[in-house]
Amino acid sequence: MGKYILKRILIAIPVLIGITIIDYGIMCLAGSPLEMLQGPRVSEGALEAKRIALGLDKPFYIQYFVWLGQLLRGNLGYSMKSYQSVSAMIGSHLGPTLLLMGVSLVISLLLAIPAGIYSAVHQYSKGDYTVVTLSFLGSSVPGFFLSLLLIYIFTVRLGLLPSSGMTTLGTSGGVADVAKHMVMPVIVLAASMAGSNIRYIRSSVLEILQQDYLRTARAKGIGRFKVIYKHALRNALVPIVTVIGMQIPMLFGGAIIIEQVFSWPGLGLMTMSAISNRDYPVIMGVCLLSAIVVLVGNLLTDILYALVDPTIQL
Amino acid sequence: MVISIVKAQDKNKSIATESYRQTVFRRFRRHHLAAASLIVLAVLCLAAILAPFIAPYEPDAIVGPFSGAPCKEFLLGTDQIGRDVLSRLLYATRVSLLVGVMATLLSTVIGVALGLAAGYFGGVVDMVIMRFTDMVMSFPYILLVLVAASIFKPGLWNIILILGFVDWPGIARLVRGNVLSLRETNFVKGNIVAGMPLRHILFSEILPNTVAPILVYGTSVLALSMLDEAALSFLGMGVQPPMASLGNMLNGAQSLTVLTDKPWLWIPPGLLIVVLVVAINFVGDALRDALDPNSEKR
Numbered sequence: 315m316g317k318y319i320l321k322r323i324l325i326a327i328p329v330l331i332g333i334t335i336i337d338y339g340i341m342c343l344a345g346s347p348l349e350m351l352q353g354p355r356v357s358e359g360a361l362e363a364k365r366i367a368l369g370l371d372k373p374f375y376i377q378y379f380v381w382l383g384q385l386l387r388g389n390l391g392y393s394m395k396s397y398q399s400v401s402a403m404i405g406s407h408l409g410p411t412l413l414l415m416g417v418s419l420v421i422s423l424l425l426a427i428p429a430g431i432y433s434a435v436h437q438y439s440k441g442d443y444t445v446v447t448l449s450f451l452g453s454s455v456p457g458f459f460l461s462l463l464l465i466y467i468f469t470v471r472l473g474l475l476p477s478s479g480m481t482t483l484g485t486s487g488g489v490a491d492v493a494k495h496m497v498m499p500v501i502v503l504a505a506s507m508a509g510s511n512i513r514y515i516r517s518s519v520l521e522i523l524q525q526d527y528l529r530t531a532r533a534k535g536i537g538r539f540k541v542i543y544k545h546a547l548r549n550a551l552v553p554i555v556t557v558i559g560m561q562i563p564m565l566f567g568g569a570i571i572i573e574q575v576f577s578w579p580g581l582g583l584m585t586m587s588a589i590s591n592r593d594y595p596v597i598m599g600v601c602l603l604s605a606i607v608v609l610v611g612n613l614l615t616d617i618l619y620a621l622v623d624p625t626i627q628l
Numbered sequence: 629m630v631i632s633i634v635k636a637q638d639k640n641k642s643i644a645t646e647s648y649r650q651t652v653f654r655r656f657r658r659h660h661l662a663a664a665s666l667i668v669l670a671v672l673c674l675a676a677i678l679a680p681f682i683a684p685y686e687p688d689a690i691v692g693p694f695s696g697a698p699c700k701e702f703l704l705g706t707d708q709i710g711r712d713v714l715s716r717l718l719y720a721t722r723v724s725l726l727v728g729v730m731a732t733l734l735s736t737v738i739g740v741a742l743g744l745a746a747g748y749f750g751g752v753v754d755m756v757i758m759r760f761t762d763m764v765m766s767f768p769y770i771l772l773v774l775v776a777a778s779i780f781k782p783g784l785w786n787i788i789l790i791l792g793f794v795d796w797p798g799i800a801r802l803v804r805g806n807v808l809s810l811r812e813t814n815f816v817k818g819n820i821v822a823g824m825p826l827r828h829i830l831f832s833e834i835l836p837n838t839v840a841p842i843l844v845y846g847t848s849v850l851a852l853s854m855l856d857e858a859a860l861s862f863l864g865m866g867v868q869p870p871m872a873s874l875g876n877m878l879n880g881a882q883s884l885t886v887l888t889d890k891p892w893l894w895i896p897p898g899l900l901i902v903v904l905v906v907a908i909n910f911v912g913d914a915l916r917d918a919l920d921p922n923s924e925k926r
Contacts, residue, residue: 332763343779447661450913454905456855458862459898462881470888563766570770571859575882585771586863589778597775601767608766 315620322616326609333605334385337598338378390602391595393588400599403584410480411580414496415569418503419561425508427554430515435542437520445512452509457502461575464498478577499576503569511557518553522546551622559615563608655918662914665907672904676722683715688870698892705892708880717896720872724904727788727867728854734792735853736799736846743803744830748811758804761797769794773856777865787866791853802845806838840919847912851905858901874901 372380384391390400433445469477476482480495522528523546531545532538573582581600588596646654657663675682684703685691692706699705704713746757764772776790810816811834819829860866861875869876874897880886881894 329759329762329766332759333766336763340775340779450906450909451902454851454855454909455902456858456862456898456905458859459878459901462878462887462894462898466887466891470884570774571863574863586774589774592778597778601771601775604771605763605766 315617319613319617322613326613329609330605334382334602335378337601338381340598342374342377385602390599393593393596395588395591395593395596400595403596404581404599404603407579407581407584409580410578411569411573411582413492414499414573414578414580415503417496418500418507419558421500422504422507422511422561423554423558425504426511426515426557429508430512431519431547431550433512433516434519434523446516449509449512449516452505452512454509455505457506457572458575460502460505461498461572464501465575468498480579495576495578499569499572499578502572507561511561514557515550515553518556519546519550522549525549552619555615555618555622559611559618562611562614563604652918656914659910659914659917662910665910668903669907669911672721672900672907673725675718676725679715679718679722683712683718685712685715687711687716687719687872695890695893697890704896705890707877707893708886713877713892713896716872716877717874717900720874720877720897721900721904723784723867723871723873724854724857724875724901727784727791727857727873728850730788731791731795731853731857732846732850734788735795735849736842738792739796739799740803740835740842742796743800744807744834746800747804747807748830748834754804757800761800764794765797770856770859773860774863774865777860782860782865782868784867784871787857787860791856795849795853799842799845799849802841803838806841807834810834810837844912844916844919847908847915851908851912854901854905854908874898874904 388401390404392399393403396403429445429449433442436442465477468475475497476495477498481491482495528541528545531541569578569580570582570586572578573580574586577583585597585600587593588600679687688711690710691712692702692710694706694710695708696702696706696710702712702714704717707713707716742757742761746754772794773790776794777787780786780790816829816833819833824833857866857873858875858878861873862878864876864879866875867873869879877897878894886893
């Protein structure tokens with residue numbers, strides 16, 4: 315097990331280095347940061363001095379190694395807009411995003427796991443068709459359109475829910491207030507996640523139900539309930555773990571558009587404003603962070619596999 | 629009784645002798661929702677292609693009052709600067725379908741080429757290609773698209789290129805997996821022993837046997853890239869006005885007055901996206917079932 319994890323981490327390192335190169339390449343492609351400073355009041359001499367100070371006069375690969383060295387010391391650079399350090403900005407915006415995405419993920423799983431299993435067990439029944447159709451609808455509705463519909467119904471027409479932010483302005487915002495602000499974004503996110511999860515779990519359970527050991531279990535007459543809830547469900551844990559693993563990267567990157575629509579003060583909103591301000595150090599910091607999260611997520615998924623499935627030897 | 633047995637035998641006989649294409653068609657038709665979706669898609673595509681002939685007005689011409697409600701003259705009303713919403717909707721469908729189809733074709737070509745190379749040659753080639761695939765997949769999808777859209781000038785062809793260059797890893801993995809198993813089959817080994825040229829083995833033996841899963845996966849990429857185009861255009865980073873796309877027609881709904889008082893401006897394009905994407909997904913699902921050689925008789 316320890317050896318396997320070590321091996322996986324060693325494989326992940328070249329991928330990560332590749333990602334930093336792509337990151338840095340995009341940053342350079344996007345143009346020199348000095349372009350942001352240019353203006354009638356900035357002299358050529360000052361630009362030249364700045365260029366040397368920032369190390370932009372050196373060749374590309376040296377610049378990359380300087381950047382990488384800074385990165386290894388935990389310095390992600392500074393925002394060009396607010397001059398805050400990127401790591402501090404990410405730190406302060408991470409909480410709301412994790413809260414929003416965590417709650418959505420849990421709710422989508424609570425919906426998808428029973429629905430997917432029900433649908434598989436009752437394959438080709440009316441209930442199955444309903445679940446599958448709804449799941450297609452859930453994953454086909456663009457998040458921003460569903461958000462607009464919900465805002466139209468609950469905020470504009472009924473006046474029940476607030477449509478933007480995390481807390482009501484001017485109040486300290488208790489748990490109830492935050493929860494109220496979360497209802498609509500969570501519905502939108504959970505609907506789209508549940509849509510694809512339901513189909514994935516359904517097809518995995520269907521596959522399990524066709525296995526020989528389940529036929530044996532049925533043949534020995536232990537009853538439908540025990541067959542499904544004991545023999546089938548335990549094996550269905552593997553696909554469920556896969557679903558959770560696939561969703562981990564979504565926890566960070568998935569909510570950009572929804573956060574934008576609902577002005578939820580998370581990483582997505584920060585990234586979106588960084589993108590429109592062309593604040594490259596911030597964008598690169600977020601890209602790097604999410605790439606690490608994806609790699610760690612993949613590793614965790616594989617370890618979880620081994621835990622739920624004793625036949626997988628790592 | 630006798631007649632029914634004869635009929636059943638007839639049916640079995642016809643199933644036994646039917647061609648692969650007939651089997652696929654018969655299985656596909658069983659999915660009523662998918663068959664209906666296919667008709668809906670055909671109608672919408674036709675409407676999009678024929679937009680210049682059936683649109684009542686020029687899409688970019690100012691022909692009516694500002695933000696006029698739907699009436700006899702303007703069936704879906706007019707937008708903030710007096711353009712006919714129905715005409716714009718037809719042209720927008722055209723643009724959105726074009727983006728989706730072109731991006732899907734591009735990513736399929738890239739994915740198939742890389743997947744074939746990785747799976748067939750193995751070794752170092754496989755290593756490099758698959759690590760590169762891992763890298764592209766490790767970027768959160770929408771973030772990558774947004775960053776790319778911010779660096780390159782947004783516009784119709786750039787959106788197609790961006791989506792095309794981002795969507796391919798799934799297809800590459802799928803093709804590689806299929807090639808790995810096909811390479812071990814006797815007919816491919818036979819070709820290698822017979823000294824057939826590489827081009828023949830790759831494109832005439834291996835590729836045709838992996839078309840079905842690519843087709844199924846392609847439909848989901850099509851649905852996804854249409855959703856992404858809509859999201860990008862909605863955020864103002866996709867297809868740029870005055871050209872209409874389903875996403876940028878929804879852009880106006882970010883303002884509260886449009887959202888509250890002028891539902892005819894944002895509900896039709898939104899619904900159209902939903903209908904298109906749902907229909908594509910249904911068709912894809914039925915195709916998966918119809919093309920799967922292992923699927924049950926049902």
